[in-house]
Amino acid sequence: MLRNSVTIGQYLPGESPVHRLDPRTKILGVLAYVIILFLVKDFLGYGIMAIITALTASAARIPVKMLIRGLRPVLFIIILTVALNAIMTPGEVLYRLGPLAVTREGLFQAAMMACRLLLLIVTTSMLTLTTAPIDLTDGLEYLMGPFRRIGVPAHELAMMMTIALRFIPTLLDEAERIMKAQMARGADFQSGGFVQRAKSMVPLLVPLFVSAFRRADDLALAMEARCYRGGEGRSRFKILRLGSRDVAAGVFMAAGFAVALVV
Amino acid sequence: MPIALENVTYVYAPDTPWEQEALSGVSVEVQDGDFLGIVGPTGSGKSTLIQHMNGLLLPTHGRVLVDGEEVGKDRKALRALRRKVGMVFQYPEHQLFEETVEADIAFGPKNLGLDSDEIAERVRWAVTSVGLPDDILERSPFELSGGQMRRVAIAGVLAMRGTVLILDEPTSGLDPRGRAGLVEQLKRLNRAGITMIMVSHSMEDMAQLVNRIVVLSEGKVVIDDSKRAVFSRLEDLANLSLDVPRVTNVMLEMRRAGLPVPLDVLTVNEGIEALCQVLRGSDIVEE
Numbered sequence A: 001m002l003r004n005s006v007t008i009g010q011y012l013p014g015e016s017p018v019h020r021l022d023p024r025t026k027i028l029g030v031l032a033y034v035i036i037l038f039l040v041k042d043f044l045g046y047g048i049m050a051i052i053t054a055l056t057a058s059a060a061r062i063p064v065k066m067l068i069r070g071l072r073p074v075l076f077i078i079i080l081t082v083a084l085n086a087i088m089t090p091g092e093v094l095y096r097l098g099p100l101a102v103t104r105e106g107l108f109q110a111a112m113m114a115c116r117l118l119l120l121i122v123t124t125s126m127l128t129l130t131t132a133p134i135d136l137t138d139g140l141e142y143l144m145g146p147f148r149r150i151g152v153p154a155h156e157l158a159m160m161m162t163i164a165l166r167f168i169p170t171l172l173d174e175a176e177r178i179m180k181a182q183m184a185r186g187a188d189f190q191s192g193g194f195v196q197r198a199k200s201m202v203p204l205l206v207p208l209f210v211s212a213f214r215r216a217d218d219l220a221l222a223m224e225a226r227c228y229r230g231g232e233g234r235s236r237f238k239i240l241r242l243g244s245r246d247v248a249a250g251v252f253m254a255a256g257f258a259v260a261l262v263v
Numbered sequence B: 001m002p003i004a005l006e007n008v009t010y011v012y013a014p015d016t017p018w019e020q021e022a023l024s025g026v027s028v029e030v031q032d033g034d035f036l037g038i039v040g041p042t043g044s045g046k047s048t049l050i051q052h053m054n055g056l057l058l059p060t061h062g063r064v065l066v067d068g069e070e071v072g073k074d075r076k077a078l079r080a081l082r083r084k085v086g087m088v089f090q091y092p093e094h095q096l097f098e099e100t101v102e103a104d105i106a107f108g109p110k111n112l113g114l115d116s117d118e119i120a121e122r123v124r125w126a127v128t129s130v131g132l133p134d135d136i137l138e139r140s141p142f143e144l145s146g147g148q149m150r151r152v153a154i155a156g157v158l159a160m161r162g163t164v165l166i167l168d169e170p171t172s173g174l175d176p177r178g179r180a181g182l183v184e185q186l187k188r189l190n191r192a193g194i195t196m197i198m199v200s201h202s203m204e205d206m207a208q209l210v211n212r213i214v215v216l217s218e219g220k221v222v223i224d225d226s227k228r229a230v231f232s233r234l235e236d237l238a239n240l241s242l243d244v245p246r247v248t249n250v251m252l253e254m255r256r257a258g259l260p261v262p263l264d265v266l267t268v269n270e271g272i273e274a275l276c277q278v279l280r281g282s283d284i285v286e287e
């Protein structure tokens, strides 16, 4: 199933303490995490960061399988980065193959890169796994609020993201259905060379776009029928409030990040 | 080409939090020339079931035999199977993509590697079979009415010239006339020797078309019997929130009101005849 192989942007409903955190806490936490990840320069630091991730994952009760599944689609990028780092970094040569040389520094760099990417992906996917899309965009809208003054369309951006997240699974299902329908007419999406395969996508892509536009039309109409006219003066159904849980999470993260930076 | 599902269980998204057993231990048999109807509430596994019949889904447990061969043993056989067992999905008009109706219907035959004469011949045959005029071939499928698009899409599957045709709710969303026309054409295709399997919510369609009905509920077969036998089990059907044809209901009401009419009446014509007979036999008419 197409839908089950894509974990990015997927929400895993739950009642864990992490699920119940204010989305803003989680967004800022992940943001800080990513920044620290790029400041940390040694394996001990990565170790600490990995511990923070592991503790959060277990508090969120996310099965390890889910996290690993989420890595599959980006595995290729990780391998490519590691390989490039290993051969492109100048330094003490360990192994030579024609014009390519694997250096000690290169290997070190590659290992660092791998740690960084793995932690980055796992931790960011944890954000979407534990936060309902609506809460996520709500949080983003709040956080972007102050930038409205300099012309950032906070509400519109948040609404666009809500809609995009909402429709990813729908369109994946749709793609699967169309693919099956064309397969029933003898279409072959799997074999052939690159050009052949690209061509074979036409019977999938045309109906998919047609249906996406139809859905967009329907949605726009439905929103207007309910008097939607942008964020101006729009009241909120759900008001975000920081609680003691968020303070605790903040302290935990601050402590973790400080340790990771110092060691 | 008989199709047999033996104790088929199908699980969507196994080993994830979204795991869902859509079929549990389903056994169904389809003989050559059959017109099998599949009914059941939404989510009972009807669409999942039919996708096993041409290898679009392979059972998690159990097996599917087509012509005595187990489906899924090798990939090449799978493609051959899909040629022989045509599948019209729900809202098939959503799969149209070509610039002209002709090119869209020709998509299947082209994938079979046929020569252009044969393709043209099949396109014309298919378009006539679904009751569309020839001059529609040059038009864009996207400018047609919903009912016409539906027919074009069905023609696209027919052009594969399979010996079995599976349809998932083919009449849903059509106006009464479009529906009646389509029912008529499906009947004719079955008479021409194509084995038909149809999922439908419309008991009217079932009454007119099928000879056997399988009732699914929560992924299990709860009834598998002849059409008349199924429609006579009114309470069982009501418990599954399924209807019987309206004529059958009218007969039931008349019986309750004291008229000795038969209950196994499925079409309006049968109803009229049965009623006339009862009235002639009694003295109500003479009064």
Ligand SMILES: Nc1ncnc2c1ncn2[C@@H]1O[C@H](COP(=O)(O)OP(=O)(O)O)[C@@H](O)[C@H]1O
Pocket: A001, B012, B013, B020, B021, B022, B040, B041, B042, B043, B044, B045, B046, B047, B048, B049
């Ligand atoms: N692609 C899919 N991925 C996950 N679950 C699915 C998928 N398709 C159907 N299901 C689930 O399987 C069950 C049976 O669905 P389906 O066969 O479509 O029923 P019906 O056609 O009778 O309405 C439903 O509970 C549905 O949610």
Ligand SMILES: [Mg+2]
Pocket: B046, B047, B090, B168
């Ligand atoms: Mg269905």
